[in-house]
Amino acid sequence: MQSNGDRIRVIIAKVGLDGHDRGVKIVARTLRDAGMDVIYTGLHRTPEEVVEAAVQEDVDVIGVSILSGAHMTVFPRILDALKAKKADDILVVGGGVIPDDECEALKKLGVKEILLQDTPPAEIVAMVKRVVTERGTR
C-alpha cells in the first residue's frame, strides 16, 4: 500500500515562529507507538524546508501543527512547494488551534484532514491510516 515497505512514513513539522510543541510531540509519539516511521522536524522550520525533508525522506504524510493563527499562510505555501517539486502525492494533514470555517477552507485547498485539540490518540492513528489507504499505491 505504501511506497516504502509496509510501514507508513510520516514527517511531523512545526512551521514558522509558533513554539507550541506539546501537542506535536504527543502526536509524534502516538504514531511511532502505532508502528509508523516518524520524523520530527523540530521548531521554526520554513514550509520549503519541510517539503524538502519530506521528499528526501520519501514520506507518505506531512503532519503540520500550528497554534499561532498563521495557518492560512503556512498550509498554502506547503501545498505549493509540494506541487513545485511534483511531490503532491505526499498527503498533508494538520492540527492545532484552527477555527472551524478555516478548517473547511484549508480542506478545499487540499489539506486532507485537520485534527483539533484533545483528539484521542487512537483517532489520530486511524486518521493517518485512513488517508494513506484512500490514496492507494503510488
Place this chain on the structure above:
Amino acid sequence: MNDTTLSKNRPSATVGATAAQQLERDVASWEGTEVAKFISKAPERQATFTTQGGFPIKRSYTALDLADTPLEDIGLPGRFPYTRGPYPTMYRGRTWTMRQIAGFGTADDTNERFKYLIEHGMTGLSTDFDMPTLMGYDSDHPMSEGEVGREGVAIDTLADMERLFAGIDLTKISVSLTINPSAWIMLAMYVALAKRRGYDLNALSGTIQADILKEFQAQKEWIYPIAPSVRIVRDCITYCAQNMKRYNPINISGYHISEAGGSPLDEVAFTMCNLIAYVEEVQKTGMHVDEFAPRLAFFYVCQADFFEEIAKFRAVRRVYAKIMRDRFGAKNPESMRLRFHCQTAAASLTKPQYEINVVRTGLQALSAVLGGAQSLHTNGRDEAFAIPTEEAMRIALRTQQIIADESGVADVVDPLGGSYFLESLTTQYEKAIFKIIDEVDAQGGTIKLTDENWFQRRIADFAYETAIKKASGEKPVIGVNKYVLADEKFDIELHPYDETTAKRQIAGLNKVRKERDNAKVAKLLDELIAVAKDPTKNIMPVTIELVDAGASMGDIVEKLKTLWGTYREKPVF
C-alpha cells in the same frame, strides 16, 4: 495530652508523644471499624487516589501527618520561611493586583484595550507581544509573514512603544512585559520611553519576563545559544539592580513548563533550578545576592487540582526562602520572600461547552488566592478558540472581583494553614523539589541539563501520560470525555484579526527607518558588538542608546547574530 509532653518531646508539629500514640491507636481502630464497615457496604470510587501531579492522597489526615513538618516551617505570614505568604497582612492590606494580559494588532489597538481594562477596574497592565516581536524579527522579515499583530501586539521600534502607552502614566500603574529572548531590547525601549517622559527610573514598577532558561525547556522562544542568552539575562538583572529599584528584571516562570505539559512538581522545581543558575551567573559579577534578590519575581500557573496547587505555592515559597538563605547566604529578608504572578491554566480550557470555562477559571483563581498570589490573570472563556474578546476579558476580570469582594477569602491570611492535609502535602512538595534540585546539581547543573534536553524530556513524558489519561477517561474533562453534548454547534463571537495590521505596522517601521540618523545607528551597532564581545560589560546602556536613535528590534537582533549565531534545538519527542 498535657503541656509537658507537648514541649519536651516533639514527634510532630502539633501533638506530643503521648497524644500521638493515642491518636495512632485511634486511627487504627477507626480504619478497622467505622471505615471497614462502611467500605464493605459502599466501596470507595477508586482503589487509590492521587493528585494530578501523582502524589498519593490518603482517606483523611490527622495531626500524625504533620510529623515531618516542624512548626517553624509553617511559621507566620511575612516571616521566614514564608510558607504562609510573603507579607504579614496579605490581602487584608491590599488585594492582589488584577493584571489581565492584553496585546494584539498595532500599538494603537492594544492601547485602546488597555484603557478599556483600566476603566473596568484592572489595577496592573500586562503586555502580550506577537511572535515576530517575541523572537526578535522586524514585521517585514519573511519569518514574520502571517504573524504580525496576531497573537499579541507588534513592536518594532521605540515609536511603537510610545503609542502603546500613550495617555497612561507609567509611574502610577505597574506594567508587565511578557517577552523573553528579545526582552532586553523591550526593556531598553521602556527605559528610553521613561527618560523621554522625564520619569525617575526608580519610580517605575513592573516586571519583564526575561526568563530564557524556561524558553529552552518549555516555551521554545529563543534566538542565541544558551550561554550568551543567559548573559543577557544577567545584564538585565544587574542593570535594574543599579538603576530601577522597584522594577522586577525577571519573572522566573513555571507557567510555560506546565502549559508545555510538565507536572506541577516539575513546574515549581524547574523554576528553582533556573533561579539557581541565574543567581550564580549574577554572583560571578561580584554582586551580592542581597543587592538583586529582593526584585526577583516568579510566575506560576494555577491548574485544576485545587489543593495540590495551593500546596505547590506554599511549598515553593518555603524552598525559595531556604535556598536564598542557606545556599546563597542572603541576609536581607526581602531576598528570601518569593512573590509571584499567577495565571489560570489556558490549556485546561475546552472548546466544547466553552461557557463552562468560566467556572474552571474561577476555581483555579481561587486556588491562586488561597495560595497567596501577588497578582493574577484569569483567562477568557473563549481562549480555546482565539485570543479573547473584550466581553470574555470583562467576565474574567469580574471573576477575580467576586473572589476579592464577595467571597470573604481575602479577609484572613493563609486560611488553609494548619490543615493536616495541606501542610502534609506542602511538606511532601518541599522534599520533592529539593530532591530534583539535588538530582540536577549531581548531573552537572541546569545549563548543562537544558542543553542535554533533560528538562524537555521530563516535560514531554508527563504531557504524553496526561494525553493517554485523557483519552482513556482516567482524567475526566467535562464536555470532552465526560458529559459530552452531541452535535454541539459553536455560536461564539471571536476576536477578529485585522488583515491590514501588517501593512500598517510595516508602514510605521519604514517611516522610522527613513527619518532616523542611519550613520548614528550603524556606529552604535558596532559599539553593541564590542560590548557583546566583552563579558564584563553590560549590554543594556548601548541598547538603550540604540532604540532611542530609532534602531529596530530586528536591527539589533540580526547584528548580534553575526557574533553569537543562533540556537537550534535537537528535537526530542
